[in-house]
Amino acid sequence: MVEQAERSGERVVSVADVSFDVETDVLVAGGGGTGLVAALAASENPDLTVTVLEKSPDVGGNTSLSTGMVPAAGTRLQREAGIEESPADMARDILEKNDYTADEAMVxxxxxxxxDLVHWLVDDWDVSLSLVDDFKYPKHSEYRMHAPPGRNGANLVAELRARVEETPNVELLTNTPVTTLVADDAGVVGVVAGDRRSEAIAAEKVILATDGFGGNREMITEWCPEIEDAVYFGADGNTGDGIRWGAALGGELACMDAYQGHATVASGQLSTYAVVMNGGVLVNERGERFGDESAGYSAFAVDVLRQPGGHAFELFDERIFERLRGEFDDFDEAVESGVYHEAESVEALAETLGFDADAAAEAVERYNAAAAAGEPDETGREDGVHALEAPFYGAKVTGALFHTQGGLVVDEDARVLREDGTVVENLYAGGGTACGISGHGPGGYLSGNGLTTALGFGRLAGVDARERCRN
Structure with a gap:
């Protein structure tokens, strides 16, 4: 046991102060998308034991709250749909979105x-993914999203959990938080875990998959103050644990001001941004459009919060309503919960929701005229191809914080690096615990960046940990 750690509250303790109770080969701290994928990758050596510890009652983290769409370039699913693109095309879109402020080599x-990640999930682990080829998120130049059923991350997590639980050499425990890293002079040699009763667990490799710090108000105030008063819509367990532990061991931090916001959260319910990308618009209380919505749901979240009252109104029509119904679980849930209101005119919708009717009707007319002419509209938006026509639908929305994008700097195998470029031995990080690929602030986030680093780093970490284990 680790009496000194319990007394002092330290998050990193010396191995000299620890008596290990049990051991495992690969210890994964966190059972979200990163952790589950890392465990599957590490388990492919059947001689290794892999242990996943999740502090919450259930697995999933932010992955379960997402659409579950995995961006990938050059997959056979794309080729079967007649799409030919290279990883360089995907990298260009990511880097252009963040103005090349992300680590280009890591992107x-x-x-x-x-x-390979998508093929591995589909072919080796029988995970259900299909190519999304009916719409593109902002700034994606090609159809590259690979989605689970219902375009719902909870469905992806359910399949990943099932595969983990079916794998003999993997043990998954919930309600079991990792609380402390155990280290020697070179690196990490184990963890302390448990709530009411703690155990010291020796491990050859430790993978930090504890996500970011969106749920830690102090860290948000320090690193992302512009979004500190927004609704937090991420997983409760995102308290920055792994980031702080890695930093305590000398791990370098980068892009700590980066985060993913979302512009359309209505009554505590996500309104999928597919509403906007299929032609919907946002107005404020004055009935004015206040920016180019195709900039993306993350960047636009701040614009929404800057409007009077910190909210806006999402307007769309029956064409969009019918196109999305049955395709997105989030949309269907919002419909069932009464988030959207219907009316025969923009003016009638304004009376229900509380925005200026005449100004909004005129804004929609100008948007429709630009779409009909095939020209950019007054905000510079260029993707409008359909006029909005009665009947109309709408919802009052606000901007929200989903998850942070800054964290520990890692190498190409997801190993944690110190500021001098040396490796913290035996320690890996992925997902929100690692520095992401969105550069700085909210504007560099390209849809899918979260799962690119969650599942991508998860697999890289699991593979490298598996190969470096002595067993």
């Missing part, structure tokens, strides 16, 4: 691995 590494 290219994850993009190069993306097709």
């Amino acid at each position: 290219r590494r994850l993009c190069a691995e993306s097709a």
Whole structure:
């Protein structure tokens, strides 16, 4: 046991102060998308034991709250749909979105691995993914999203959990938080875990998959103050644990001001941004459009929060309503919960929701005229191809914080690096615990960046940990 650690509250303790109770080969801290994928990758050596510890009652983390769409370039699913693109194309879109402020080599590494990741999930682990070829998220130049049933991350997580639980050499425990890293002079040699009763667990390799710090108000205030008052819509367990532990061991931090926001959260319910990308618009209380919605749901979240009252109104029509119904679980849930209101005119919708009717009707007319002419509209938006026509639908929305994108700097195998470029031995990080690929702030987030680093780093970490284990 680790009496000193319990007394002092330290998050990293010396191995000299620890008496290990049990041992495993690969210890995965966190059971979200990163952790589950890392466990599957590590388990492919059947001689290794893999242990996944999740502090929450259930697995999933932010992956379960996402659409579950995995971006990948050069997959056979794309080729079967007649799409030919290279990882370089995907990397270009990511880097252009963040103005090349992300680590270019890491972006290219994850993009190069993306097709193998999807093929591995589908072929080796029988995970259900299909190509999304009916719409593109902002700034994606090609159809490259690979989605689970219902375009719902909870369905992806359910399949990953099932595969983990079916794998003999993997043990998954929930309600079992990792609380402390155990280290020697070179690196990490184990963890302390448990809530009411703690155990010291020796491990050859430790993978930090504890996600970011969106649920830690102090860290948000320090690193992302512009979003500190927004609704938090991420997983409760995102308290920055792994980031702090890695930093305590000398791990370098980068892009800590980066985060993914979302512009359309209505009554505590996500309104999928597919509404906007299929032609919907947002207005404020004055009935004015206040920016180019195709900039993306992350960047636009801040614009929404800057409007009077910190909210806006999402407007769309029956064409969009029918196109999305039955395709997105999030949309169907929002419909069932009464988030959307229907009316025969923009003016009638304004009376129900509380925005300026005349100004909004005129804004929609100008948007329709630009779409009909095939020209950019007054905000510079260029993707409008359909006029919005009665009947109309709408919802009052606000901007929200989903998850952070800054964290520990890792190498191409997801090993944690110190500021001098040396490796913290035996320690890996992925997902929100690792520095992402979105550069700085919210504007560099390209849809799918979260799962690119969650599942991408998860697999890289699991493979490298498996290969470096002595067993």
